[in-house]
Amino acid sequence: MGRALAGGWRLLLGTGLALALAVVPAVALLTPAHADSLDDQKKRLDRQLSAQKDDLDGSSQQLVRAVAALRNAEATLRQARSMLAGTRTKLTAARQADRTAAAKLATQQRALAAARAKVEQGTADLDAQRRLTAQAVSEQYQKQTTLMPYALLVQSSSLAEFQSRVQMSATLLDASQVEFDRLTVLQHRLETDQAAQAELERRVAADRAAAARALRTSQDLERRAAEQAASVAALVGSRQRAADAAGRAVAQDKRDYAALQAENASVARRIAARIAREKAARASSAAAAPPAADASSHHGFVYPVAGPITSGYGMRFHPVLHVWKLHDGTDFGAGCGAPIRAAYSGRVVERYFNVGYGNRLMIDHGRVDGRYVTTGYNHAIRYVVGVGQRVRQGQLIGYVGQTGFSTGCHLHLMVWLDGSMVNPMSWY
Numbered sequence: 037m038g039r040a041l042a043g044g045w046r047l048l049l050g051t052g053l054a055l056a057l058a059v060v061p062a063v064a065l066l067t068p069a070h071a072d073s074l075d076d077q078k079k080r081l082d083r084q085l086s087a088q089k090d091d092l093d094g095s096s097q098q099l100v101r102a103v104a105a106l107r108n109a110e111a112t113l114r115q116a117r118s119m120l121a122g123t124r125t126k127l128t129a130a131r132q133a134d135r136t137a138a139a140k141l142a143t144q145q146r147a148l149a150a151a152r153a154k155v156e157q158g159t160a161d162l163d164a165q166r167r168l169t170a171q172a173v174s175e176q177y178q179k180q181t182t183l184m185p186y187a188l189l190v191q192s193s194s195l196a197e198f199q200s201r202v203q204m205s206a207t208l209l210d211a212s213q214v215e216f217d218r219l220t221v222l223q224h225r226l227e228t229d230q231a232a233q234a235e236l237e238r239r240v241a242a243d244r245a246a247a248a249r250a251l252r253t254s255q256d257l258e259r260r261a262a263e264q265a266a267s268v269a270a271l272v273g274s275r276q277r278a279a280d281a282a283g284r285a286v287a288q289d290k291r292d293y294a295a296l297q298a299e300n301a302s303v304a305r306r307i308a309a310r311i312a313r314e315k316a317a318r319a320s321s322a323a324a325a326p327p328a329a330d331a332s333s334h335h336g337f338v339y340p341v342a343g344p345i346t347s348g349y350g351m352r353f354h355p356v357l358h359v360w361k362l363h364d365g366t367d368f369g370a371g372c373g374a375p376i377r378a379a380y381s382g383r384v385v386e387r388y389f390n391v392g393y394g395n396r397l398m399i400d401h402g403r404v405d406g407r408y409v410t411t412g413y414n415h416a417i418r419y420v421v422g423v424g425q426r427v428r429q430g431q432l433i434g435y436v437g438q439t440g441f442s443t444g445c446h447l448h449l450m451v452w453l454d455g456s457m458v459n460p461m462s463w464y
Contacts (some may be wrong), residue, residue, distance in 0.1 A: 102285035106278035113271040120264040127257040134254045137247035144240045151233040158226035162433040166223050169215040292441065293361070296392045300364065300457065303386075303398070303412070310385060310400055311408045335405050335464055337379045338429060340413060341436060341447045343370035349459035355379050365414070365450040366460040372417060372445035374436040378427045379449070380404065387423050393448065394440025395419065397433060409463070412450035415442045 348365035351360045382401035389395055394416040401409040413419075417437030421427055438445045451460040 037326045079409075102278070102282040102361040103366055106282040109271065109275040109278040113268065113275050116268045116271050120261065120268055123257055123261045123264055125367055127254065127261050130250065130257050132245070134250040137243065137250045141240065141247045142245040144236060144243050148236040148240050151229065151236050155229045155233050156227065157228050162219070162222045162226050162408050165215070165219045169219045171213045173331065174218065207209065226371045243422045252305070267444060292392060299390055299392065304452065304455055304457065306386070307398075307400075307408075307410050307452050311455055314402065314408065335380075335409075335463060336429075338377070338380050339368065339464075340411075340449055341368045341370045343368045343374065343447075345369075347447060347463075349461065364457055365412070365448045368435045368447045368449065370445065370447060372435075372437055373433050374445075376413055376416060376419075376434040376436060376447055378433050380409070382409075382411075382427060383431045384421050384423055384427060384433075385410075387419055387421075390440060392441045394442060395434075395437065397421070399427065399433075409459075410452040410455075412452070414448040414450065415439050415446065 060389055076362065125204045129280075208224040320351045345366055346369040347363060349366055350363055352363050353360055378399060384397065386396065386398035395414070395416040395418060397413045397416065397419045399411050399413075401411065403409075413434065415437055416434040419434035421431075421433045427433060434447050436447050442448075449460050451463050453463065
């Protein structure tokens with residue numbers, strides 16, 4: 037059936053995605069009645085399918101898309117969560133840096149305030165000392181004359197008084213020098229304090245800029261973290277929706293498979309019933325005898341379409357569900373509308389539409405090389421022969437299509453030997 041659903045599964049699933057899957061309404065499969073025409077059955081099925089949102093391009097493909105969407109959502113969510121975690125780590129560091137910068141700025145600002153107070157006090161002390169020094173200089177200036185030594189000598193009544201006046205004059209000069217020295221010290225101290233204040237002002241300005249940058253970084257990261265948290269929340273919802281869709285696809289895929297199994301079992305029973313009737317007819321006719329065996333290794337059957345084999349019969353491992361499923365026929369690649377021809381002469385026994393196989397046609401070929409052979413043709417656009425009609429080998433019976441669970445135009449050929457499904461190529 038190629039890109040269509042077919043065959044049997046050997047379930048290998050343990051726990052996992054399928055355990056939590058939601059259930060969606062199943063699409064009922066139509067079983068044929070020989071009296072019903074293909075068109076009538078298809079119309080009834082179309083009415084049932086119209087309620088479905090999906091185009092039933094193929095349950096397996098639908099499942100692959102759903103699971104791919106889920107995996108993409110999970111990967112995107114993991115990436116978003118990783119980015120959010122990284123941003124939150126950076127935000128924590130930025131907040132700490134902001135606090136550190138603010139604390140350092142506060143410390144420097146207190147030091148600067150103290151330095152400014154110290155400079156202000158030094159300026160006041162220097163101004164006061166300048167006034168004292170100016171006063172001492174003024175007093176000394178008024179007393180410093182070229183006749184002072186003579187005045188001291190004349191005005192002194194004795195040598196002792198003279199010596200006392202000389203000592204007093206020296207003391208006054210020394211006092212003036214002290215004021216000058218103190219003024220110089222205060223001047224130097226003020227200059228030092230002013231330099232310290234200038235340095236602190238530079239540091240405070242730098243720390244204030246650093247604190248502002250840290251604050252902006254923190255605010256930017258908080259904004260980014262909030263946006264990423266919202267994105268993660270939205271992605272969680274997307275992942276859940278994707279998981280629900282994948283769950284529905286898995287459940288639908290299983291239901292479709294079960295229905296196809298039931299369809300194949302029904303086909304096998306119908307073939308068995310026809311074989312039984314043919315055997316009974318042969319037994320009732322004394323003249324009936326089995327035909328001679330054909331020495332041809334391919335039993336005289338021809339390929340029904342002019343196209344390459346694109347997919348053979350056999351078990352396939354499902355990449356999503358990790359289960360084995362039987363591909364129950366041989367796919368021939370051919371474009372839509374390519375002619376389908378009878379592989380061997382026989383009688384058309386069934387023609388109907390099935391959700392999985394699309395438009396189907398069954399031909400009974402009777403006993404061939406000692407085996408009762410039936411061939412089945414699937415996914416056709418339409419057939420040009422009807423039930424009960426005899427066809428000859430190579431006769432046009434229909435046109436290649438992609439009806440049913442198929443994602444591209446092809447013919448899905450099936451073969452039954454004595455009522456049991458076999459690999460078509462084992463008969464060719």
